[in-house]
Amino acid sequence: MMFRISLRSAFRNRRRTLLSITLIVLGTAILFSLGGFVSFINGSVRNAIVQYVGGLQIGDEGFWSKTAPPREYLITPAERSNVEALLATIPQVTSVSGQIEIQAQMKFGRASQIVFGLGIEPERSTFSSYRVLRGRDLGPEDTKSLLVGHLLAEAYGMEIGDTVTLLATTARGAFNTIRLQIIGTMRMPTETDEAFTVLFTQATARDLLRTSGIDKLVVALTNLEAADTVAGLLREQLPLIRENLALKRWDELSPEFHQTRKLFRFILGAVGTAIGLLVFFVILEVLTMSFLERTREFGTTRAIGTQRGQIFRQLLMEAALFALLGAGLGVCLGYGLTAIMNGANILWRIPGEIDPTAIRIMPRLSHAILPSLIALCSTLLSAWFPAVSVTRKPIVDALRTT
Amino acid sequence: MQNKQAAPSAPPPVLETRDVRKTYETGGETIHALRGIDFRVHQADFVAIRGPSGSGKSTLLNVLSCIDQPTHGDVWIGGDKASTLNERTLAKLRLEKLGLVFQAFNLIPVLSAYENIEYPLLLQRITPKERQRRVGEWLELVGLSELAKRRPQQMSGGQQQRVALARALVTEAAIVLADEPTGNLDAETTDRVLRIIQELNTERRVSFLVVTHDPEVSAFATRVVDLRDGLLSEQVPS
Ligand SMILES: Nc1ncnc2c1ncn2[C@@H]1O[C@H](COP(=O)(O)OP(=O)(O)O)[C@@H](O)[C@H]1O
Numbered sequence: 001m002m003f004r005i006s007l008r009s010a011f012r013n014r015r016r017t018l019l020s021i022t023l024i025v026l027g028t029a030i031l032f033s034l035g036g037f038v039s040f041i042n043g044s045v046r047n048a049i050v051q052y053v054g055g056l057q058i059g060d061e062g063f064w065s066k067t068a069p070p071r072e073y074l075i076t077p078a079e080r081s082n083v084e085a086l087l088a089t090i091p092q093v094t095s096v097s098g099q100i101e102i103q104a105q106m107k108f109g110r111a112s113q114i115v116f117g118l119g120i121e122p123e124r125s126t127f128s129s130y131r132v133l134r135g136r137d138l139g140p141e142d143t144k145s146l147l148v149g150h151l152l153a154e155a156y157g158m159e160i161g162d163t164v165t166l167l168a169t170t171a172r173g174a175f176n177t178i179r180l181q182i183i184g185t186m187r188m189p190t191e192t193d194e195a196f197t198v199l200f201t202q203a204t205a206r207d208l209l210r211t212s213g214i215d216k217l218v219v220a221l222t223n224l225e226a227a228d229t230v231a232g233l234l235r236e237q238l239p240l241i242r243e244n245l246a247l248k249r250w251d252e253l254s255p256e257f258h259q260t261r262k263l264f265r266f267i268l269g270a271v272g273t274a275i276g277l278l279v280f281f282v283i284l285e286v287l288t289m290s291f292l293e294r295t296r297e298f299g300t301t302r303a304i305g306t307q308r309g310q311i312f313r314q315l316l317m318e319a320a321l322f323a324l325l326g327a328g329l330g331v332c333l334g335y336g337l338t339a340i341m342n343g344a345n346i347l348w349r350i351p352g353e354i355d356p357t358a359i360r361i362m363p364r365l366s367h368a369i370l371p372s373l374i375a376l377c378s379t380l381l382s383a384w385f386p387a388v389s390v391t392r393k394p395i396v397d398a399l400r401t402t
Numbered sequence: 403m404q405n406k407q408a409a410p411s412a413p414p415p416v417l418e419t420r421d422v423r424k425t426y427e428t429g430g431e432t433i434h435a436l437r438g439i440d441f442r443v444h445q446a447d448f449v450a451i452r453g454p455s456g457s458g459k460s461t462l463l464n465v466l467s468c469i470d471q472p473t474h475g476d477v478w479i480g481g482d483k484a485s486t487l488n489e490r491t492l493a494k495l496r497l498e499k500l501g502l503v504f505q506a507f508n509l510i511p512v513l514s515a516y517e518n519i520e521y522p523l524l525l526q527r528i529t530p531k532e533r534q535r536r537v538g539e540w541l542e543l544v545g546l547s548e549l550a551k552r553r554p555q556q557m558s559g560g561q562q563q564r565v566a567l568a569r570a571l572v573t574e575a576a577i578v579l580a581d582e583p584t585g586n587l588d589a590e591t592t593d594r595v596l597r598i599i600q601e602l603n604t605e606r607r608v609s610f611l612v613v614t615h616d617p618e619v620s621a622f623a624t625r626v627v628d629l630r631d632g633l634l635s636e637q638v639p640s
């Protein structure tokens with residue numbers, strides 16, 4: 001009966017009910033779609049990061065902290081094959097490749113520029129944070145060639161086929177130079193990358209550094225959720241191979257990921273709070289009016305024996321009905337909104353990605369939890385205050401109101 | 403039909419007051435609405451309380467209905483002293499023992515006639531079958547079986563007041579307290595409602611306490627009491 005009264009009372013004033021429900025529906029729909037959008041962004045940013053750093057990286061403590069003298073932290077071929085043998089026993093590991101990072105001085109004609117050189121193994125590398133813009137990609141046999149960031153090439157008027165000289169400190173601390181031919185220019189996730197990065201094979205890097213070692217091993221995983229498990233296994237085993245070998249998970253390697261995630265979580269939180277407050281104040285207004293209008297009804301029902309608490313619960317139930325109906329419809333509308341957004345093929349350049357990608361929001365029912373909770377809580381809260389005041393009124397006073 | 407014997411074997415009064423007083427403080431002024439009411443209602447009494455406007459009739463009825471507290475004195479419903487009961491128990495007592503009827507009918511607007519009568523039975527957690535039986539019986543008694551599905555705003559004042567009567571009595575209350583129950587009805591409808599009340603009073607031995615300033619109502623009553631300046635004086639019927 002109480003439920004019947006709640007239900008019918010909730011729909012007594014059509015205009016007001018429509019206003020409240022519309023507000024809750026829109027609020028929920030917006031939050032729901034935004035939740036889907038944020039999880040799309042997070043997923044994309046994660047992919048972008050993994051393209052850049054892989055799932056895990058293994059290197060010497062000295063390398064990670066940059067405290068060791070130059071190149072003392074290099075991993076020797078023997079150590080590398082031990083690590084690879086260990087990795088081969090872990091099913092979640094899909095590939096392993098070596099990387100060398102070199103700060104070098106590049107000379108082109110009379111110009112000179114500090115560049116960030118990355119030595120990769122094209123045949124095994126999962127490093128894919130670059131796209132060849134002109135020319136061709138690196139192959140395993142390229143020992144005298146390099147790719148340059150296209151902004152770097154533009155800045156100095158470099159053409160494909162031009163030769164540059166790289167000057168760097170070798171593993172033993174001497175100076176060394178090598179001459180390399182530009183075989184292509186590349187685009188990368190950021191303009192800084194494009195203005196300072198050069199890419200060559202590991203053979204070239206070892207030649208420049210006069211070493212047979214590498215800086216670190218990049219490990220690709222079947223899925224990122226496995227990162228913790230694999231990291232756990234490795235943390236025990238790696239020190240047996242070499243005391244100072246340490247590993248970094250993908251998310252430790254890119255603080256940007258956490259920043260992006262925090263930023264979007266903040267946006268979601270801010271929008272959620274704003275919508276919650278809006279719903280609270282509007283529904284507060286609506287319910288205050290609706291409850292006050294029925295003061296005499298509550299006086300009557302209490303006079304004939306209804307407990308104050310029963311009426312209070314009835315009023316909260318009425319509000320909950322609004323909220324649940326609104327949230328339900330809102331989630332449906334949210335599905336519609338995301339479908340429309342997906343259909344519109346909106347292009348967006350994800351931080352860490354090279355090319356803009358079309359927004360593809362995959363709404364999941366879990367995205368409905370937060371918006372529904374916000375709708376329910378703010379509506380219940382906005383019912384609370386008028387419900388308290390209207391049920392606290394002495395019965396005789398309540399009966400006298402018209 | 404007056405119950406005058408005070409023999410020790412007599413059942414306790416349905417309702418009793420002892421030196422009930424009520425004062426209102428408004429803007430520094432003290433209004434003595436009730437100045438010491440000593441009064442009893444026995445089973446099957448039909449009491450009319452008369453008095454001009456402002457004489458304290460509503461104040462008295464509210465105190466007797468246990469929806470307002472007297473400033474002084476006690477109200478007894480059956481064997482229960484109202485002033486010793488907490489809010490919860492008082493609400494339960496109103497539900498079980500009193501039937502209230504209001505001048506403006508005060509039905510729940512979103513419920514049908516049937517549901518309005520059923521309402522107190524739900525509060526009492528009566529089984530669905532028994533509810534159905536009793537609501538049906540009372541709809542019949544007040545002559546509204548045809549209008550069971552109507553909402554209050556689809557009924558006339560007289561019909562609404564009959565629903566209200568049924569709602570007050572469906573719990574098998576010992577006494578019905580009504581504040582100007584015919585105040586919003588025309589003469590013909592008033593007559594019809596009063597006849598139903600009279601019938602319930604004589605045939606079902608339900609006690610009625612009706613507050614009114616309408617002389618017609620007192621004509622149906624078995625006892626007529628005048629309230630003047632907060633004091634009662636019972637009229638000995640001639
Ligand atoms: N809540 C109140 N506050 C102050 N004075 C009141 C209140 N209720 C009633 N009174 C006063 O008490 C007296 C009796 O009122 P009431 O019981 O309503 O009389 P009646 O129902 O016979 O017209 C009147 O003088 C009225 O002004």
Ligand SMILES: [Mg+2]
Pocket residue numbers: 459460461
């Ligand atoms: Mg009055």
